[in-house]
Amino acid sequence: MTTRTVEQHAQHVAELLAPLHTRPGEEIPLGEALGRALAADVHSPVDLPLFRNSQMDGYAVDAASITTVPVMLPVRGVIAAGPAEPVTHLPGTAYRIMTGAPVPPGADAIVPVEDTVTSDGEVRIEKTRSAGEFVRERGSDVRAGTLLLAAGSLLAARHIAVLAAVGLQRVSVRPRPRVAVITTGAELVDAGSALRPGQIYDSNGIALASSARANGAEVVSIARSTDDPAEFRTLLAEAVLTADVVLTSGGVSMGDFEVVKETLSPLGAQFAHVAMQPGGPQGTAVVNGVPVLNFPGNPVSTLVSFEIFARPDIRRAAGLPPTEAVEGPLAAPLTSVRGKRQFLRARRTDTGVELVAGPGSHLVAAMAWADVLVDVPADVTALDAGQLVKVIPL
Template sequence: MNPRPASVSARPVDDYRDSIEQLLRPLAARPVERVAVPLAVGRQLADDVRAPVDLPVFRNSAMDGYAVRASSVVVAPVTLPLAGVVAAGQAGQTPLPPGAAMKVMTGAPIPPGADCVVPVEDVQAGVGTITIERGRSAGEFVREPGTDVHAGDLLARAGTTLAPRHIAALAAVGLPDVPVFRAVRAAVITTGDELVAAGSTLRPGQIYNSNGIALAAALAANGISVVSVAHSTDDPAEFRTLLAAATGSADVVFTSGGVSKGDFEVVKDVLEPLGGQFGSVAVQPGGPQGLTVVDGVPVLSFPGNPVSTMVSFEVFARPMLRRLAGLPAVESYELPLRNEVARSPQGKRQFLRGKLIRATSADLRALHRHPEAVEVVSGPGSHLVASMAWADVLIDIPAEVTSLPVGAVVRVWAL
């Protein structure tokens, strides 16, 4: 399904984001694959996972100490003969003789007949004997089988995005692999004769290509598998070749540059005849945008200025991509402004870059005594990519607002 035709006037931000989400929503129906547990962090479980064994698997010691019968140490201090040593990893099948003690390490099996462990700190060791300073109760410092989880218990639900804590539990019960949804696969194509790779010597008129690296990083940070990053000159034939390779290997393709109204708009020139819809969104930065479906693969086309590319990703693509990856939504919240916004374009929703700050005592009155505020860190220019590195949030200024004073409350979105 191709997106709706672009209207003559600029589309509202939310309306355009809805169109992108509609295109990406079918990607939720992805195949299931089994992935080795060490490689499964960040992946989304396709089925419930249950423990195949009890944890602990066997009775073991919670301390370095001495396994005894509690009945032998009712009256303390008491001296008992030492009957042996059980290390972690040993079978621990030698029974504890009545009235004796066995030294055990943390995690070592509790010998049959013992029902508690006396920590080494509470014991005076002699030659072949130990003296226990105070009495103990049955069960102290003994880990019983299944006290963490029983075989058959639910370890993680389908839909869980696996974090390191889940990986630890899966590994602890001995699972070699788990069923997960295949990650959404994305390809990136940047465009422009002026762009060269980092490390190259810049000739007059050239700039370094940051968009490919930045988009790939943004995709990976939001749970997406980046299968390729390529760059095309403004030659339509080259772009067509790269596009065919991208749509053949990815679930979604991102392009940057070539979408506006200039003379060398290679993305627009190639994709419009394929049904692509290009037009303006009422946003700054990132106004020129394009949506196409090529061979069943959504192609999201962002403008080429670096900040426009990154803001477009954050505003339009990130919400649905995170949902597909099983990651929590990035929620907005409100903060007062530390500095004024002298001008915001009428009719365009502006996303300025902001830095979170702790309010000083001098700020508190202007900030309505709010302990935290947001400070605009650069101008609105879509080329100010280095300044964006200092930002923590996007400041969301509504389309009808043209200026804001210090202390005005604004909505922010974490970057």
């Protein structure tokens, strides 16, 4: 079996997953676009505001007619917000006008209702206003043709608001990568089943599916295979029909019943020992043009494999920003195995980065209690308390 560094295997996986990044944008209803990334720039098809309108409830006037106050003006009518035949302002008169209603041509200021007294078809204006006051000019927010939101923008409520305001019903967003998950192992049973000796509950299926979803993927299927190659082959053939990438767990190690390795090796899969802990045994294949990543089956190995090898490209494909590694001081000294890059489970606390339990790849509860992976380079064998280490947020 070939040996690779983490960087070499990550590079190899990135090449396999490259087709995820060239899928065309997907047109979806705006109401479903929250959290998605725009696939293309959006230019405004219209001016905003769409028309010159009132910022206040009050009276539309021409400022020249109210330079001396108080002044009485005849009220020619009411302009409500809503569809209506346009009217024209006559100097020396006023229209009662509501917020958002079109300001009639000829009027150039709004007197807020608080500064007026109405009586018998006339309004008494008590404060002067300059031309333009409380008038929202057409296009004063955005002009038709202006770049509204750039490709890649992650759509929050305020972005959806402006896309709706310019009248868009649908937007083109980065497609979610479609992920299929297949776990393997004769020992795996569903939660809720009675356990026979030697059996355990399958956690990798739901864990990989949740990891994929949390990073922007759509999970198209979750399946489980025994160690029977025919069964695994059938599940894989189904998975590649709908998935952009298939993730498997288990069956890639040194045992007698390595169903993934046995099935995929004849199909040109690569199985490598990657110089890392956890997650050493890794495989990759391409089946019917679909990349297949074969992670080891220990629950922690599976989750760490996802974080290191799958997460970056799945996030990028979905248009999500990368998860940036940060630095923190170790709360206590640690030792590491020479020649293997270690990803140790830890928590960030007030006293620094504290390891959670040991390095065992079966410690799935400890993994749950961690909030970072400490990334210890392969050539480091010991670190002191207080030394800065690279940590990968989970």
